[in-house]
Amino acid sequence: MAQTTAVFINHSSSDAITDFVLKHGNGVKGLSEIGLKNLPKQYIQPLEEIISEAKIMPQASIPIIDMSELDDPSVEEVVRRAAEKWGFFQIINHGVPIEVLENVKEATHRFFRLPAEEKRKYLKEFSPSNNVRFGTSFSPEAEKALEWKDYLSLFYVSEDEASVLWPSVCRDQVLDYMRRSEIVIRRLLDVLMKNLKVTEIDETKESLLMGSKRINLNYYPICPNPELTVGIGRHSDVSTLTVLLQDDVGGLYVRGDDDYWIHVPPVNGSLVINVGDALQIMSNGRYKSVEHCVMTDGSKNRISIPIFINPRPSDKISPFREVLASGEKAVYKEVLYSDYVKHFFRKAHDGKKTIDFAKIRRI
Numbered sequence: 001m002a003q004t005t006a007v008f009i010n011h012s013s014s015d016a017i018t019d020f021v022l023k024h025g026n027g028v029k030g031l032s033e034i035g036l037k038n039l040p041k042q043y044i045q046p047l048e049e050i051i052s053e054a055k056i057m058p059q060a061s062i063p064i065i066d067m068s069e070l071d072d073p074s075v076e077e078v079v080r081r082a083a084e085k086w087g088f089f090q091i092i093n094h095g096v097p098i099e100v101l102e103n104v105k106e107a108t109h110r111f112f113r114l115p116a117e118e119k120r121k122y123l124k125e126f127s128p129s130n131n132v133r134f135g136t137s138f139s140p141e142a143e144k145a146l147e148w149k150d151y152l153s154l155f156y157v158s159e160d161e162a163s164v165l166w167p168s169v170c171r172d173q174v175l176d177y178m179r180r181s182e183i184v185i186r187r188l189l190d191v192l193m194k195n196l197k198v199t200e201i202d203e204t205k206e207s208l209l210m211g212s213k214r215i216n217l218n219y220y221p222i223c224p225n226p227e228l229t230v231g232i233g234r235h236s237d238v239s240t241l242t243v244l245l246q247d248d249v250g251g252l253y254v255r256g257d258d259d260y261w262i263h264v265p266p267v268n269g270s271l272v273i274n275v276g277d278a279l280q281i282m283s284n285g286r287y288k289s290v291e292h293c294v295m296t297d298g299s300k301n302r303i304s305i306p307i308f309i310n311p312r313p314s315d316k317i318s319p320f321r322e323v324l325a326s327g328e329k330a331v332y333k334e335v336l337y338s339d340y341v342k343h344f345f346r347k348a349h350d351g352k353k354t355i356d357f358a359k360i361r362r363i
């Protein structure tokens with residue numbers, strides 16, 4: 001059977017492949033598993049989207065910060081500088097138990113091992129809710145070239161809603177990971193806010209900084225031609241902060257100086273933290289939401305699990321009053337957060353362009 005499918009797919013039209021991947025719920029994981037020899041042409045990315053050896057800064061790395069020392073003012077300073085300069089850092093000794101991380105990784109594999117007919121139930125057209133979505137690539141209708149990634153995206157509303165709507169093979173482990181990471185997120189936001197002269201996170205600020213959460217389970221299967229495609233194209237996150245758990249395969253790259261990229265090496269037990277566009281806007285550009293992308297692997301399947309900490313969809317975001325108090329000019333105008341996110345989802349990944357949506361144009 002697999003043999004027949006492989007012969008069929010290897011000789012199929014683009015449309016048949018797209019149906020197999022997108023409509024029937026096989027995803028790129030399905031393509032990978034039938035032993036595809038060559039990357040289908042709709043996945044071939046323009047050469048400039050591929051990070052070759054020559055574009056990597058081998059000696060550079062994003063900071064690794066030990067959170068057990070966070071009460072030390074010098075460590076607070078390291079966190080702030082990392083958010084200002086790199087927009088990305090890894091944390092260790094963060095208080096989220098290693099079993100919680102291992103359990104959510106295993107749960108992610110369990111979800112993706114489900115048969116296509118099961119996963120298909122969560123495709124946009126069949127899912128019982130907009131808050132649960134299984135998909136592939138990022139925005140297939142808008143993309144010139146597809147991305148080599150399948151995902152399950154879960155927008156968190158409440159434990160009760162999750163217990164009804166989220167797939168039972170991964171629900172409990174995902175919720176546990178979200179719950180257990182809450183303390184470290186709050187702590188990081190406290191430190192980052194102090195530096196902006198925001199001394200108290202009241203109810204309004206709490207909503208703006210962490211009023212909603214989305215968690216994605218990303219699956220990047222073995223790719224037959226990793227030198228021709230990407231797992232995720234260049235983008236910045238639209239979150240306030242993103243907390244990312246990756247496995248031991250590697251492949252995440254962050255924009256460094258000029259046209260160079262920095263690899264984020266897997267560090268056992270660590271979490272990758274990055275600033276998203278919402279925090280760049282609210283900090284009036286002080287904290288940087290940095291472009292990043294994922295390259296595929298020719299010999300290993302990879303997973304990653306980002307938690308996007310966001311404003312609420314109904315929040316209006318703009319630079320904080322405290323940041324502008326000293327007379328600094330606002331770089332960004334007020335935008336409704338759900339408009340911002342819809343703008344992001346409706347186009348293909350395009351590097352740092354999403355934030356132009358909120359930029360004030362001065363002539």
Ligand SMILES: CC(C)(COP(=O)(O)OP(=O)(O)OC[C@H]1O[C@@H](n2cnc3c(N)ncnc32)[C@H](O)[C@@H]1OP(=O)(O)O)[C@@H](O)C(=O)NCCC(=O)NCCSC(=O)/C=C/c1ccc(O)cc1
Binds near residue numbers: 138155238
């Ligand atoms: C606008 C949202 C996202 C959906 O609202 P809705 O009422 O369900 O509206 P729609 O169902 O009409 O969705 C709007 C559009 O977004 C698309 N979309 C709806 N969720 C999704 C979805 N998880 N995936 C990819 N399209 C979607 C959806 O397909 C639709 O596009 P289109 O059909 O072309 O009109 C709403 O939940 C909202 O405002 N959420 C705010 C919190 C939030 O989710 N923030 C996003 C944080 S995610 C982040 O930072 C980075 C994410 C990311 C993700 C993938 C990457 O490769 C890289 C980065």
Ligand SMILES: O=C(O)CCC(=O)C(=O)O
Binds near residue numbers: 232292294303306
């Ligand atoms: O897979 C990764 O390491 C990064 C994923 C990512 O950038 C995203 O989901 O927004």
Ligand SMILES: [Fe+2]
Binds near residue numbers: 236237292
């Ligand atoms: Fe991202």
